[in-house]
Amino acid sequence: VEYLPFESGTPSLEAAVASVLARIDISEIVICEPGEYRLLEQMKYFWSSSLGKPVTLLEDDRFLASHNDFADWAKGKKQLRMEFFYRKMRARYQVLMEAGEPAGGKWNYDADNRVGWRNQVEIPSRPDINPDAITAEVIDLVNAKFPDNPGDLSQFRLAVTRADAEQQFDWFVENALGDFGTYQDALVEESPWVFHGLISMYLNAGLLEPLAVCERAERAWREGKCSLSAAEGFIRQVLGWREYIRGIxxxxxPEYKTRNTLGAARPLPNYFWDAKTDMRCLSRAIEQSLDHGYAHHIQRLMVIGNFALLAGLDVMEVCDWYLAVYVDAYEWVELPNTLGMALYGDNAVIASKPYAASGKYIQKQxxxxxxxxxxxxxxxxPDACPFNSLYWRFIDKHIDKFGNNPRMGLVVANWRKRDPDEREVIVSWADKMIEDWT
Structure with missing residues (x-):
């Protein structure tokens, strides 16, 4: 193993490999495929000629569905819905299955997992991981070389070894999984973590294995440590959603990245980099994202993503922001989640309707x-929640696209029933806010 220090100034992965080849005589480059299409294309079609060695790419085996597995499942389907892929994966790996049927008689307990936060239970204190000498050295290096970057490394408390990642996951199972399902959609002023597992970065970096964490969650249910809905809600995120998003x-x-269903093109506001907005939910979600490189899925989808969707922010600028700020973000997972799920920008491949909501949803959760x-x-x-007028402006602006969507029919009908003068007042107010804020 040869490590190249950052100070070496190596400008790219290809250049790093070239520097090693200049010193070591090898016959072939064998490398695991990356998590980004652009880099994969470079490795596949250009590295052999530029580096002068044959290149063999190995599929990343840190997943439970191969590219061919997903392509075979998707073949001939008009709609690629996660729920049906998830059921296939459950059956294939025999997770939460009993005699060929889903445990408890249902595949999905999502309806039980949407409770808003009203201080119903105590949120457990999560144990810190104190940086070791190597991590402390890297933190000092990053602070010195990138002093103007967003974020706060004094709050860095992530696991960087497999042992620490497993310890963190064990703590989650024993102390938080029991309430995770019920409150996974909750927005809590006092806690950035709530009852979430915080393991996406460990899975994506290879410190934890997806099947192992699913089996551990199932075992917790069978041992009576959590409800079936809690275990299923967690497993669905890993065995279902994570594998499905990668497959998509x-x-x-590469065509997927060019999509922009709603033509969103408004530049990203500066407060995405400093969290200086009076909208408390948005400010907290952005601040936590910058400070910790983390926000839970409802903050990403229904606060930051919802605002970006309603305001019509440029889809690629938003996607680039998500890719830049989150420690678990690789393009394979970030792009479909942001473009498809949050921004409804992928021609309805992932989401059958936009995940748009007014301020009442934020209040409820x-x-x-x-x-x-x-x-x-x-x-x-001036004291109205911006999400409210932005929501109705969004419906009004795209009403022709949404009118034939059965899942949007009631909302569209309610908007059309309103007095035309009232609609004009709402849309005009939203237009003014957008001009002032972006």
């Missing part, structure tokens, strides 16, 4: 509104 990425790239100067009960005016 590799199946549809948590306690940010209590600390906010805006009122979720008001639609227009």
């Amino acid at each position: 990425y590799w199946l549809l790239m 948590g306690n940010h509104c209590q600390q906010c100067r805006y009122k979720p009960s008001k639609v227009t005016g």
